Every structure is written in C-alpha cells, then in structure tokens.
Amino acid sequence: MNNDKVVKVALIGNPNTGKTSLFNQLTGLKQKVGNYPGITVEKKQGFCKLNDTVKAEIIDLPGTYSINPTSLDETLVLDTLLNENNDTFPDVIVVVVDIENIKRNLLLFTQLKDLKIPTILVINMIDQMKRKGININVPVLAQKLNAKVVLASARKNLGVEELKSVILKYKELDTTPVSNISVKIDEGYFANLKKAFPEFPLYKSWLLITQNQEFDFLTENQKKLVAKFRKDIECIKRYQHKETIFRYKVINDILKDSFDVDKSKATDLRGILDRILIHKIFGYIIFTLILLFIFQGIFNWASYPMDVIDGAFANLSSWTKVVMPPGTFTNLIAEGIIPGIGGIIIFIPQIAILFTFISILEETGYMSRVVFLMDKIMRRFGMSGKSIIPLISGTACAIPAIMASRNISSWKERLITILVVPFTTCSARLPVYAILIALIIPNQRVFGILNLQGLTMMAMYLIGFAAAIASSMLLHNVLKVKSKSFFVIEMPNYKVPSIKNIFYEVVEKTKAFIFGAGKIILALSIVLWFLASNGPSTFKNAEKTIKAQTENTAISQQEFQKQVASYKLEHSYIGYMGKTIEPVIEPMGYDWKIGIALISSFAAREVFVGALATIYNVESDDDNNSTIKERMTAEVNPKTGESRFNFPTGISLLLFYAFAMQCVGTLAIVKRETNSWKWPILQVVGMGILAYISAAAAYLIFS
Amino acid sequence: MFNTIANLQIGEKAFIEKLCLDNIPLKLLEMGCLPGIEVQLIQRAPMHDPLYIKVNGSHLAIRKETAEKITVVK
Numbered sequence: 001m002n003n004d005k006v007v008k009v010a011l012i013g014n015p016n017t018g019k020t021s022l023f024n025q026l027t028g029l030k031q032k033v034g035n036y037p038g039i040t041v042e043k044k045q046g047f048c049k050l051n052d053t054v055k056a057e058i059i060d061l062p063g064t065y066s067i068n069p070t071s072l073d074e075t076l077v078l079d080t081l082l083n084e085n086n087d088t089f090p091d092v093i094v095v096v097v098d099i100e101n102i103k104r105n106l107l108l109f110t111q112l113k114d115l116k117i118p119t120i121l122v123i124n125m126i127d128q129m130k131r132k133g134i135n136i137n138v139p140v141l142a143q144k145l146n147a148k149v150v151l152a153s154a155r156k157n158l159g160v161e162e163l164k165s166v167i168l169k170y171k172e173l174d175t176t177p178v179s180n181i182s183v184k185i186d187e188g189y190f191a192n193l194k195k196a197f198p199e200f201p202l203y204k205s206w207l208l209i210t211q212n213q214e215f216d217f218l219t220e221n222q223k224k225l226v227a228k229f230r231k232d233i234e235c236i237k238r239y240q241h242k243e244t245i246f247r248y249k250v251i252n253d254i255l256k257d258s259f260d261v262d263k264s265k266a267t268d269l270r271g272i273l274d275r276i277l278i279h280k281i282f283g284y285i286i287f288t289l290i291l292l293f294i295f296q297g298i299f300n301w302a303s304y305p306m307d308v309i310d311g312a313f314a315n316l317s318s319w320t321k322v323v324m325p326p327g328t329f330t331n332l333i334a335e336g337i338i339p340g341i342g343g344i345i346i347f348i349p350q351i352a353i354l355f356t357f358i359s360i361l362e363e364t365g366y367m368s369r370v371v372f373l374m375d376k377i378m379r380r381f382g383m384s385g386k387s388i389i390p391l392i393s394g395t396a397c398a399i400p401a402i403m404a405s406r407n408i409s410s411w412k413e414r415l416i417t418i419l420v421v422p423f424t425t426c427s428a429r430l431p432v433y434a435i436l437i438a439l440i441i442p443n444q445r446v447f448g449i450l451n452l453q454g455l456t457m458m459a460m461y462l463i464g465f466a467a468a469i470a471s472s473m474l475l476h477n478v479l480k481v482k483s484k485s486f487f488v489i490e491m492p493n494y495k496v497p498s499i500k501n502i503f504y505e506v507v508e509k510t511k512a513f514i515f516g517a518g519k520i521i522l523a524l525s526i527v528l529w530f531l532a533s534n535g536p537s538t539f540k541n542a543e544k545t546i547k548a549q550t551e552n553t554a555i556s557q558q559e560f561q562k563q564v565a566s567y568k569l570e571h572s573y574i575g576y577m578g579k580t581i582e583p584v585i586e587p588m589g590y591d592w593k594i595g596i597a598l599i600s601s602f603a604a605r606e607v608f609v610g611a612l613a614t615i616y617n618v619e620s621d622d623d624n625n626s627t628i629k630e631r632m633t634a635e636v637n638p639k640t641g642e643s644r645f646n647f648p649t650g651i652s653l654l655l656f657y658a659f660a661m662q663c664v665g666t667l668a669i670v671k672r673e674t675n676s677w678k679w680p681i682l683q684v685v686g687m688g689i690l691a692y693i694s695a696a697a698a699y700l701i702f703s
Numbered sequence: 704m705f706n707t708i709a710n711l712q713i714g715e716k717a718f719i720e721k722l723c724l725d726n727i728p729l730k731l732l733e734m735g736c737l738p739g740i741e742v743q744l745i746q747r748a749p750m751h752d753p754l755y756i757k758v759n760g761s762h763l764a765i766r767k768e769t770a771e772k773i774t775v776v777k
Contacts, residue, residue: 066733104735104761237725244732248759270762280749372764376750385753486728486769491755491762 007056008088009167012077012112013096014105015063016365016492018124021154022096023060024504026164045088050168059088065104065490067111067207068240072406075213081115082204083217092118092170094163096154099125099134100493102259106251107244110178113147114203118173120148120166127153133262141258146174155498177203179250185242189235196225210236273494277369287370291392294357295461298395298427302349309349313342332529340525343610344518350427352510354396358389359505363497368489375487381469382476384408384487387417391468394424395461397513398666402673412481416472418673419683422666423468423659425461428606432657433460435609439632440650463658467690524607528600531574532615538571569615574599588656588692589649589699591637598656605662648702652695660691706777708756708770711744717775718742719758726772735759742775 013019027046044060061080062073069075080088093112097105102123113119123136142149148166152159182190182202190202197205208215208222209229218226230236276282317338324330361367367389375385386408393401401421408414425433434457441456538545546564555563569575570592577599578592585595597611616631635644661667667680674680711717719740722732735758736742745762746755752767 066730068729068733070728070730101760103759107733237729240729241732244729245737248735248737274746274755278746278748278755283749368764372748372753372755375764375766376748376752486730487753487764487766488728488731488734488769489764490734491764 005054007050007054007092007167007170008090009056009058010080010088010090010093011058011060011096012093012108013063013124014065014098014101014108015490017063017096017098017101017105018154019060019063019096020505021498021501022122022124022152022160023058024500025154025157025160026056026058048164050164054168056164056167059090064108066108068210070409078207078211081112081117082207082215085217090117092120092167092173094120094122094167096122096124099123099129099136100132103248103251103255106254107247109145109147110247110250111203113145114177114179114181114201116175116177116201116203118170118175120150120163120170120173121145122150122152122159122163124152124154126151126158127156131267133264135260135262137258141254144254144258145178146176147178148173155500178254179247181206181243181246184246185239189239193229196229197222210240270493274369274491277366278373283369283373287373290361294354295395295458297353297357298350302353305349306346309342309346313338313345317342328533331533332526335533336526336529337522339610339613340522343525343606344514344522346431347427347513347606348510350430351396351513352506354393354427355506355509356502358393358396359502360497363495363501365492365494368491371489372491379413381472382413382416382479383420383472384410384413384417386487386489387413390417390421391424391465394421394426397426397428398422398424398663399669400509400512402666402669405673409486412479415481415674415679416475416479418670419475419679420468420472422661422663422683422687423464423471425464425658426605426663428604428663429460429464429657431606432601432608433457433654435629435632436645436650436654436657438629439645440647460654460658463655467659471686524600524604525610528574528607528611531577532569532572532596535568535572535575539568542568542571569593574615587699588652588695589703590653591644593635594644594649594653601657602662602664604664605657608657646703648699651702652699655698656691656695658691659687659694661687705774708742708744708754708765708773708775709767711742711775713744713746715777716741716743717777720774720776722773727769731763731765731769734763735761736763736773742773 011019011023023044023046026048046058046060048056048058050056059080061077064074064077067078067081069078080086080090081093083089095105095109095112097109109119109121121142128134129136136151138149138151150159150163150166152163154160182194190206193205193209194202197208200208208218209226214223215226277286317334320334320338321330324333361370370388371385373385374388378385378387387405390401390405393404398421401424402418405414405417405421408417437453437456437460441453444452446452446455542564546560546567550560550563570579574596575592578595581595581599582590582592585598590598593612593615596615597608600611601608612632616635632645633643636642637644637646661683667684670680670683671677706717708717708719719736719738719742721738722736727736737759740759742756742758744754745757747753748755748764753764754767754770755762755764756770757763
C-alpha cells in the first residue's frame with residue numbers, strides 16, 4: 001500500500017473562486033494544516049484517491065490574482081512553483097476559475113501555463129451558467145489554451161470525478177505556453193534572458209528577475225545574473241506593464257471565440273444589497289448590529305456548554321482521586337493534567353462560535369464590504385480597512401488574528417495592526433474577567449433589563465478596543481517606517497455560504513487552537529502543579545515544623561492538615577517565586593499567591609484561574625468541595641482583615657489583564673510575522689508598563 | 704483639469720486613458736484596470752473614500768489617492 005504512487009497537485013486560483021470548496025470535495029476530512037491556519041493563509045494539504053493504486057496529494061495554495069505577489073501569503077505561491085527541489089513542487093497545477101470572472105481569472109492561468117508545468121483549467125460554478133446567460137465552447141477554449149478544461153461545480157459536486165481522471169493522466173498534458181511574451185515585448189531582451197538561464201523555462205527566468213526577493217535555491221552564479229538583470233528596474237517595470245496588457249489581449253482574443261454572455265439575463269442582486277450594506281448610515285448600523293449579535297452569541301450560547309464542561313472536569317478530577325490509589329501519580333493526574341485539559345476544552349464553544357460567524361461573513365462576501373466601509377476610518381489610526389478582520393478575529397485569539405493581517409500589503413499598516421491586536425479581548429481573558437467580575441460586581445439589574453455584570457464585561461471589551469485604537473494612533477505618529485501603501489480589493493459577488501465549507505473551516509481552526517495553544521496550557525498546568533507540590537528542605541519538613549509549632553495547643557486533625565498544606569505552599573518552589581515578586585506587585589494590591597498566578601499567566605492568561613485553583617486546591621484539605629469562587633471570596637488579606645479579592649484589587653486585576661502582554665504564543669507569532677525580536681519586545685515592555693501603571697493607579701484610587 | 708476616476712459621477716462611465724506604473728501598482732493592471740478599458744464608478748464609501756468601481760468585468764475598491772492617478776476620457 002505504501003508504495004502507491006502519489007501525484008502532487010497544486011490547487012491555485014483567485015480568491016472567491018470556490019477553490020476551498022473544491023479542495024474540500026477532493027479531500028474531505030483528510031486534510032492537514034501546518035501551524036495556525038487562516039482562511040487563505042497557510043499551506044493546506046490533503047489526500048485524495050484517484051484510482052485503486054494512485055493517490056493525489058492536493059496542496060491548497062493561498063488565493064491570488066497573479067503570480068506576482070503583493071502580500072506574504074501570495075509569495076507562497078511563487079515560492080512553491082519556482083523551486084523544483086521543494087517537496088511541495090507540483091507534478092500538475094489545477095487552476096480554479098470562477099465562470100463569472102473568467103477574463104480576469106485567466107490572467108493567472110496564462111502566467112502559470114507559461115511555466116511549462118502541466119496545467120489543468122477548472123471552470124467552477126457552472127451551475128450559475130444558465131441563470132447568468134453564459135455560454136462556453138469548451139473544445140475551442142481548450143484548443144486555444146493548449147490545455148484540458150474541466151467544467152465543475154464544487155458545491156454541487158459536479159465535474160470532480162472528471163477532474164480526477166484528468167489529473168491521473170497528467171503526463172499527457174500539453175505544456176506549450178499560451179502566449180509568447182518575448183516576441184511582443186522585446187525580443188532582444190528576452191533572447192539575452194534565455195541565454196543567461198538556458199536551464200529554465202523563459203517565463204521562470206523572467207519571474208526570477210522581476211521579483212523583489214532573494215531565491216535561496218539559485219546557485220551563486222545564477223544569483224549574480226539575477227542581480228545584473230534587476231539593475232534596470234525601470235525597464236523591468238515597463239515590461240511588466242506591457243506583459244499584462246498583452247496577456248489581456250490574448251485572453252480577449254481567446255474568449256471572443258469561446259465565451260458569450262447574454263447580458264439581459266443579469267440580475268442586480270449585488271446592486272440592491274450594496275445600496276443597503278454600504279450605505280453611509282445603514283451600513284454602519286448593520287455592521288454594529290452584526291457585531292453585537294456575534295458577541296451575544298459568544299457569551300450566551302457558549303455559557304451552557306462551558307458550564308457542562310467545567311462541571312464534568314471537576315467531577316472527573318474528584319472521581320480520579322477516589323478510584324486511584326493515593327500518591328504523587330494520582331495527584332499529578334487529578335490536580336495537574338485533568339484541570340489542565342479542562343482548561344483547554346472549555347474554550348472550544350467560544351472559539352467555534354466565533355469562527356463560525358467569521359467564516360459566514362467571509363463566505364457571503366460581506367467582509368469585503370466591511371473593509372470598504374471602514375478603510376477611511378481605520379486609516380486615521382494608521383491601519384487599513386483590512387485591519388478590521390484581524391481586530392475582530394482577535395476577540396477569539398490573537399494568534400490567528402495576527403496571521404490574518406498578512407493580506408495587508410502596506411508594511412506600516414500591517415505592523416501597526418499586528419502590534420495592537422493583542423489589546424483586543426481574546427477568549428483567554430474571558431475566564432479571568434468572568435471570575436473577577438463575579439467576585440467584585442454585584443449581580444443586579446440596572447434599568448430593569450441590563451445586567452450589571454454583563455455591562456462590566458462589555459466595558460472590558462470596549463477598554464480593549466480603546467487601548468488598541470489609542471495605541472495605533474500613537475504608533476501611527478511615532479513609527480517612522482517607510483512603506484508605499486496601496487489598496488486594491490475585490491468586491492466579490494454575494495453568495496449563500498456553504499455549510500460544508502464553514503464546518504471544515506471551524507473544525508480546522510478549533511483543532512489548530514487546541515493542538516497549538518492547548519499544548520502550552522497543558523504543559524504549564526503540569527509544571528505549575530510540580531512547582532507547587534515540591535520545594536526545598538523547609539517544604540519537606542512541613543509536618544515536623546507545624547507539629548512543633550502546635551505542640552502545646554489542641555487542634556483538630558483537620559486544622560492540622562490545613563496548616564501543613566498552607567505552610568507547604570508557602571515554602572514550595574512557586575511559593576518562593578511568588579514571595580520574590582511580592583514587593584513589586586504590592587502597589588497593585590496583590591499578594592504572593594496572586595503573584596504566582598501572574599507568573600504562570602505570563603505564558604498564557606487563561607492559566608490565571610487554573611493557577612489560583614491549583615494554589616487554593618493544594619492548600620485546602622481534600623474533601624472540601626467548594627468552588628474556586630467560594631475559595632477566592634474566603635481569602636483574607638491579613639493586613640486589612642478584608643477579603644483579598646475586594647473591589648480595588650479586583651479592578652486592578654481586571655485592568656492588568658486587559659493591558660498586559662501575557663501570551664507566549666502571540667509573542668512567537670509576532671516574532672515570526674515581523675521577522676524580528678524588536679516588535680514582540682516592544683509589545684511586552686509597552687503593554688507591561690501600561691498595565692502596571694493603570695492597575696496601580698486603580699488600586700490607589702479605589703482603596 | 705484632467706478627468707480621473709476620482710471625479711466621475713456615481714454611475715458614470717469613462718475610458719481609462721493612461722496609468723503610470725510608477726504610482727500605480729502592477730496589481731491594479733492585473734486586476735483589469737488597463738488603458739482603453741471602460742470603467743464605471745459604482746459607489747463612494749462614506750467620507751468619499753475608497754471608491755467602488757467596475758472595470759473589465761471586475762468589481763474593485765480602490766483608494767481615492769490611487770483613483771486620482773488614473774486619467775480617463777468620457
């Protein structure tokens with residue numbers, strides 16, 4: 001079985017052509033995604049059976065309008081296709097085009113075809129043909145393009161089998177280019193180019209010299225030649241210009257004989273929807289209502305499954321302690337691993353709901369309208385209309401949100417977006433906010449309908465957005481980054497979203513979250529548990545010490561155990577760490593136990609609640625079943641005699657968590673996306689200072 | 704005064720005369736904005752920027768600063 005032949009297929013097309021639908025039809029759930037995915041960000045791969053012995057490995061490349069990249073993820077397409085030694089270099093390219101935008105879509109096809117890799121054209125969404133009055137002469141089109149043409153409707157599963165059989169015979173495909181660019185532009189120049197790189201197809205050499213990037217796979221000599229050609233940048237620009245005009249001319253000629261639209265059949269759904277959705281008043285009202293609806297969904301609907309998950313893991317933990325023999329191993333499982341896994345699973349409902357909404361907005365074509373509506377406003381803050389998508393996604397998790405900023409082509413706008421996204425209230429902050437708000441804000445109604453706790457939560461979201469906007473204004477004025485900004489977006493047709501696509505998208509993103517961020521959370525829970533249940537010699541002698549202290553006083557066995565546990569925590573490794581930072585965090589109103597939770601949440605915020613749970617759990621005697629909230633209420637500040645989690649400390653903690661950069665995952669992604677440690681360090685320091693000052697100020701004001 | 708896409712009326716059509724590659728990204732050409740092609744201004748965003756245009760069968764949004772650099776003949 002393992003010796004089966006695998007054909008490597010690259011799936012390429014413009015955005016909004018139904019490429020993702022086709023990928024899902026071909027591969028089903030046999031997909032794998034490297035690292036964090038965005039809807040069109042990472043290299044997605046999947047497998048598909050062509051016949052009994054041959055399999056295809058399908059690589060779904062990011063959507064692009066041209067082989068000349070203008071953004072990071074489009075660069076991926078070029079890199080994949082130019083380097084033959086790359087392990088994702090395809091045996092065959094499948095170009096997906098949308099029947100309604102065939103002219104523009106064919107530009108990319110003619111570019112790819114010139115690379116002399118076997119190329120198949122899939123014309124998608126043919127189920128729309130009749131309705132839109134479109135006629136295609138496939139044999140003529142195929143003959144003029146020197147390529148196989150497959151008509152398909154990925155959503156209706158039409159043409160997929162035919163495509164598989166064409167892929168199977170990829171070796172028989174004609175690799176003659178469609179257009180002879182050299183003759184029409186400058187024959188002499190291209191003859192020189194051909195002479196310089198006799199080993200490459202001419203168009204590949206042309207791409208090598210026209211791009212503004214280094215290609216590592218070239219030999220030293222080839223690199224020198226590339227540099228020589230690149231010197232005359234004016235000439236290259238002029239020829240690229242000519243090339244595009246020429247390609248459109250070729251395409252027009254081809255389509256004249258093979259493609260025809262009866263315009264009387266066209267309906268104006270787009271016009272009607274656009275008039276409402278991007279109206280200067282209704283447009284913003286509708287967008288606000290949609291946002292409110294999404295947040296409502298995240299809070300109200302997610303709370304039911306979250307409560308169930310929370311309860312189930314608490315039960316599982318105590319059940320484990322009952323059925324397993326007592327000892328370190330049982331404690332590790334019951335106090336470290338199970339709460340750790342629970343802390344990951346509990347995010348699934350919120351993340352799934354948020355990603356469902358976001359992919360619906362993208363699938364319908366509405367997201368482009370939001371970008372259009374918001375561009376001018378966002379530009380005042382140094383961002384782009386496209387920054388709206390990362391800022392909204394940031395309410396689920398900053399990591400995929402930062403990756404979603406890749407399609408912002410201006411470097412400055414993109415950098416500012418990346419830097420401010422971590423201020424948006426991500427789902428990891430929710431459990432922290434939820435427990436603190438429950439502790440310090442009374443559960444009562446104002447004006448009869450609004451819940452005070454809910455309002456506070458809403459305020460936390462607003463504070464997050466305000467911090468993002470304020471800091472982007474600051475960065476806009478301070479950052480001296482040179483970048484030529486241009487902004488071209490397609491306003492796609494409105495579409496009914498495909499349930500299948502949304503389902504795959506949500507499954508994939510949720511999976512990526514669990515296995516990406518989840519690993520960190522689980523690992524930390526275990527480390528934390530270890531640090532809290534071990535310590536130097538004072539820790540090991542805890543029972544003796546307490547025995548000596550209480551020798552002359554009569555205390556119950558229970559009280560004795562409690563004192564031992566408390567003494568142990570104080571003298572555990574993590575206890576020492578907490579004590580060390582206590583003087584620093586005291587101005588914010590925290591003690592060393594909260595300090596422990598702070599230290600642990602520098603890796604990931606959501607660890608805060610888990611850490612406090614672990615600390616108070618380790619401390620409490622075993623048969624105590626009280627919830628974490630009850631334990632936090634019972635915690636007393638010895639200096640004042642008041643509850644430790646009183647109003648000033650609570651507000652101070654809320655602000656600290658709103659502003660501080662406490663997420664290793666985000667820092668790693670910022671480093672990767674900006675290719676420098678400078679920016680993640682700036683985030684840690686800048687956000688840290690803001691968090692510290694505002695938390696200390698709040699504590700001072702309210703106490 | 705030159706006519707550019709930026710000073711078309713909503714719904715008005717014109718032919719693209721010239722775009723200069725120094726100021727105009729190649730991407731715009733690749734998306735169908737070519738000399739001699741008919742362009743229609745469909746809508747302006749609130750605050751008159753960006754502009755929503757139809758060109759060569761594509762519906763695109765471009766910023767005003769870009770639109771001002773594309774001259775048209777009516």
